[in-house]
Amino acid sequence: MGFFFEVLVGGLLAGVMYSLVALGFVLIYKASGVFNFAQGAMVFFAATTFAGLVGLGWRGWMAFIASLVVMVLFALATERFVLRPLVNQPQISLFMATIGLTFVLEGVAQGIWGSEVRGLDLGIPDAPLEVKGILISKFDLVAAATAAVLVTVLALFFQKTRVGRALRAVADDHQAALSVGIPLERIWALVWGAAGAVALVAGLLWGSRLGVQFALTQVALKALPVLILGGFTSIAGAIVGGLLVGASEKVAEVYLGPLIGGGIENWFPYVLALLFLLVRPDGLFGEKRIERV
Amino acid sequence: MRGEVPGPVLLELRGISLSFGGVHALREVEFRIHQGEVCAIIGPNGAGKSSLLNVINGVYAPDAGTIHFGGETRRSMRPHRAAEQGIARTFQNIALFKGMSVLDNVMTGRALKMKRGVAWQALYWGPAEREELQNREAVERIIDFLQIEHVRKTPVGRLPYGLQKRVELARALAAEPKLLLLDEPMAGMNIEEKQDMCRFILDANDELGVTVALIEHDMAVVMDIADRVVVLDYGRKIADGAPEAVRADPAVIAAYLGVATDADRRAIAEAS
Numbered sequence: 121m122g123f124f125f126e127v128l129v130g131g132l133l134a135g136v137m138y139s140l141v142a143l144g145f146v147l148i149y150k151a152s153g154v155f156n157f158a159q160g161a162m163v164f165f166a167a168t169t170f171a172g173l174v175g176l177g178w179r180g181w182m183a184f185i186a187s188l189v190v191m192v193l194f195a196l197a198t199e200r201f202v203l204r205p206l207v208n209q210p211q212i213s214l215f216m217a218t219i220g221l222t223f224v225l226e227g228v229a230q231g232i233w234g235s236e237v238r239g240l241d242l243g244i245p246d247a248p249l250e251v252k253g254i255l256i257s258k259f260d261l262v263a264a265a266t267a268a269v270l271v272t273v274l275a276l277f278f279q280k281t282r283v284g285r286a287l288r289a290v291a292d293d294h295q296a297a298l299s300v301g302i303p304l305e306r307i308w309a310l311v312w313g314a315a316g317a318v319a320l321v322a323g324l325l326w327g328s329r330l331g332v333q334f335a336l337t338q339v340a341l342k343a344l345p346v347l348i349l350g351g352f353t354s355i356a357g358a359i360v361g362g363l364l365v366g367a368s369e370k371v372a373e374v375y376l377g378p379l380i381g382g383g384i385e386n387w388f389p390y391v392l393a394l395l396f397l398l399v400r401p402d403g404l405f406g407e408k409r410i411e412r413v
Numbered sequence: 414m415r416g417e418v419p420g421p422v423l424l425e426l427r428g429i430s431l432s433f434g435g436v437h438a439l440r441e442v443e444f445r446i447h448q449g450e451v452c453a454i455i456g457p458n459g460a461g462k463s464s465l466l467n468v469i470n471g472v473y474a475p476d477a478g479t480i481h482f483g484g485e486t487r488r489s490m491r492p493h494r495a496a497e498q499g500i501a502r503t504f505q506n507i508a509l510f511k512g513m514s515v516l517d518n519v520m521t522g523r524a525l526k527m528k529r530g531v532a533w534q535a536l537y538w539g540p541a542e543r544e545e546l547q548n549r550e551a552v553e554r555i556i557d558f559l560q561i562e563h564v565r566k567t568p569v570g571r572l573p574y575g576l577q578k579r580v581e582l583a584r585a586l587a588a589e590p591k592l593l594l595l596d597e598p599m600a601g602m603n604i605e606e607k608q609d610m611c612r613f614i615l616d617a618n619d620e621l622g623v624t625v626a627l628i629e630h631d632m633a634v635v636m637d638i639a640d641r642v643v644v645l646d647y648g649r650k651i652a653d654g655a656p657e658a659v660r661a662d663p664a665v666i667a668a669y670l671g672v673a674t675d676a677d678r679r680a681i682a683e684a685s
Contacts, residue, residue, distance in 0.1 A: 282524070282545070289510045289521045296508035299470065300588060301496030301525040 126254045127374050128367055133260035135346075135366020136267045137329075140322040141339055142346040142358040143270065144315040149352045150278070151311040152203075153291040154211050157218040160340025161225035162316060164332075166191055167323030171240050171332040172233035180243070184320075191316030194225075199309040207304060208294050226337065237333040242324060263325045267359070270321060274314065275355045287311065345393035351406025360404060365389045419640075420448035422481075423624050424469065424592060429478035431464055431648075438464040439475070440648040446592065451618050451625045453639035453656075455632075457668060460645040462628045463505060466594045469626070470502050471495040483591075497525055501590035503581040505597045505628075511570035515561060515580050516552065518569055522587030523548040552587055559583045559613055575606040579613070586617060593617065595627035599634060607631065611638050636660065644668065 141163060148156040169190050173183035202217050244262045248255040278284045289297045290307050298304055323332075326339050342365075350361025373385040396403070426444040430437070439461045446452050454462050467473045469480070471490030479486050483498045490500075501522070510518050526548055556562055559579050564572060569580055578598060585593055598614065599607045615638055617623045629635050635642060635656065642659040644652040646668040652659045659665055 282520075285513075285517055285521060286524065288513055288517075292510035292512060293508045295472070295492075296504070296510065297521070298492035299496060299502050299504075299508070300522050300584060301493055302521065303493055 122253050124371075127370050129254060129256055130260070131367035131370030132363050133257065133264050133366070134370065135362040135364065136260070136264040136359075137322075137325060137362075138342050138346045138365055139359045139362025140263075140267050140270070140318065140325065142343040142350065142362055143267075143274070143355065144318040144322065145340075145343055145347055146350075146352065146355055146358045147274070147278075147311050147315045147318065149291075149347075151287045151290055151307060152211070152214055154214040154218065155352070156315070157215065158221040158225060159315065159319065159343070160337040161222040161229075162191070162194075162319035163323040163326065163339060164334065164336040165194075165225045165229045165323075166316065166320035167240070167327035167332045167336055168229040168233050168238075170320070170324060171238040171327060174240070175233075175238065184324075187320050188317060191320055192313045195312035195316045196309055198312055199305060203308050203312075204305060207298075222337075226334070230334070235334065237331045238327075240324065240327040240332050242328045244328070259328075266321060266325065270318065271355060271359055274318075277314075278355065283307070283310070342389070345389035347403070348393040349396055349403060351403025354403070354405035357403055357405030365392070368392055419450060422446070423448045423450075425481040426465075426468070427479050427481070429465075429468055429475045429480075431461075431468060431473055431475045437648045439468070439645075441478070442645070442648070442650050444643060444650065446624055446626055447641075448624055449618070449622065450640045451614070451627070451638055453635045453642045454626060454628045454645065455630070455635055455642060456645035459647075460668075461648040462645055463596055464648075465645065466502065466596055466626070466628065469495070469592075470500055470594055496588065499588075499591035500594065501585035501588045501592075502594035503578070503585050503596060503598060505600065507574075507577050507581055509569045509577060509581055509584070512568060514566050514568055515572070515583075516556070516565045518580055519552045519555060519583045519587050520548065522555075522584040523552060525588060526551075551589075555583050555587050558586070558616070575602050575609075578602070578610065582610075582613060582617075586621065586623070589621075590623060593623045593625045595625065597628050597630065599629060599631060607634060614638060632660075 141159070144159045144162065145156055148154065148159070166187055170183050170187040173186055174180065178186070198221065202221065203214070206214050206217060244259050246257060246259045249258050249261070250256075278287060286297070286302045286307055289300075289302055290304055294304060322339070323336060326336055330336065330339075346358060346361040346365050348361075349364050350357025350359070369385045369388045372388045373382070376388075377384050422445050424444075424446045426442060429439055429442045429444070431439040442461075442465065444465065454465060456462050464473060468475050469482075469490070471492040471494065474489035479488060480490060482490075482500070485498075490498075510521065513521075556565055559582060561576065561579055561583060564576060569577060572580065582595070582598065585595075595614070599610050602610065611634060614625060614627070618625050627639075639656055641654065642652070642656050643650060644659060644662075644665050651664045651668060652662045654662075
């Protein structure tokens with residue numbers, strides 16, 4: 121039984137890392153109804169910038185603040201030059217624009233900092249900690265705590281304030297939102313800035329796990345099943361979805377893996393997501409789509 | 414026709430022209446609305462009625478001409494700025510936030526009335542909470558006014574068309590606008606719903622003191638509620654005045670029914 125819990129807890133903590141990435145998607149989806157294809161590239165871009173600055177001899181906190189500033193500037197520039205011309209355009213145009221952004225971000229990051237893999241040491245010990253006979257990674261605990269803080273702040277910000285209402289309004293209908301005086305541009309800049317900050321945190325944690333490299337952009341793919349499980353519009357959903365994916369893939373790997381040949385950790389979340397789509401297409405916490413026929 | 418003395422000019426458009434590619438949607442239109450008035454804009458399909466509203470509310474920037482409103486003269490509005498200055502509107506194809514409840518939709522109309530900083534709101538504490546409550550009260554009054562209490566919590570997407578139109582009016586009124594632009598507020602309604610809507614528009618005009626500019630196709634409605642009627646045809650203003658005068662205007666009759674040419678008369682004569 122102890123072993124089962126160890127697998128479960130390990131999975132849950134790993135899931136938090138997925139949640140962090142999914143969170144960035146949720147923010148932008150809430151404000152524009154668009155899946156931000158560039159979220160993975162933003163994670164990579166932020167982590168590369170941080171690692172690059174540290175490589176130049178900057179201190180950790182200075183590099184962090186500088187990277188944060190870069191992400192906010194990126195958000196402002198995106199709003200001004202990419203999103204603003206697309207107001208009142210169909211959402212598929214916005215989606216295509218995020219695909220374009222992906223290539224720009226990946227190109228710029230590698231152009232400036234080079235394409236080699238960099239190590240990233242955040243100074244968090246990865247030694248296991250023993251709690252009641254269960255081994256828990258300290259690094260995972262720190263990651264979970266970070267995610268908890270981020271989620272609390274974001275949830276308060278977007279759900280307890282009229283900003284939340286404005287977000288939903290903007291996602292629903294640009295024209296109507298503008299006509300009642302909701303400052304569309306400011307809302308978008310705010311949300312992209314927040315998504316950039318989340319990408320930075322996710323990039324640092326994932327980067328110190330996997331090394332800062334191009335493969336970080338693929339982390340975004342793991343966020344997909346998380347979003348399908350949790351719902352694209354819910355911050356809480358991103359967390360619960362991440363935990364579910366993390367726990368189920370580890371448990372499945374350990375107990376189901378040997379029966380069907382192992383290595384199922386990589387595809388199991390997608391099967392889970394597929395099943396979920398059949399039963400609850402809006403996810404656990406997603407907004408129900410309402411349509412009159 | 415209600416025959417009131419016109420108040421001071423609230424909004425004035427001078428020499429407004431607007432074209433899309435080779436199509437002239439508006440040609441040197443002069444248009445003014447007096448405070449407290451209900452002004453109807455009529456005309457055949459494609460006459461430029463919606464374009465005119467869109468210019469006033471800043472969706473389109475005119476190619477030429479000026480807009481005077483709220484003591485300022487400018488070339489074009491921006492929708493957000495128009496809202497700040499007190500222009501609210503509804504749309505021909507309802508533009509509500511479909512997934513949100515009636516209450517939340519009407520609350521978005523108060524967006525500009527709520528000024529507390531983001532930090533206060535995040536705490537939802539002190540001034541921000543008071544502000545939310547005050548605005549909530551104002552919204553409840555509007556909801557009462559338009560008699561949509563029974564659906565306050567219902568997601569808008571589930572409501573029948575006529576009620577959605579009413580919710581859209583509620584959202585516009587929640588902003589306490591000086592000028593209300595209504596783009597076909599009664600399109601697709603049955604007689605009873607139209608009567609209700611007429612009453613709400615007149616009540617808003619009388620009791621809340623909102624100046625109204627509306628586009629409508631139903632002539633009976635227009636003659637009933639408008640103080641003044643403006644007629645557009647092919648982007649030009651062809652008549653402007655009291656409903657009776659406009660109805661009798663030969664140019665208006667020609668625009669709606671067509672003018673008989675000599676060839677037509679000969680054809681008619683031969684046929685009979």
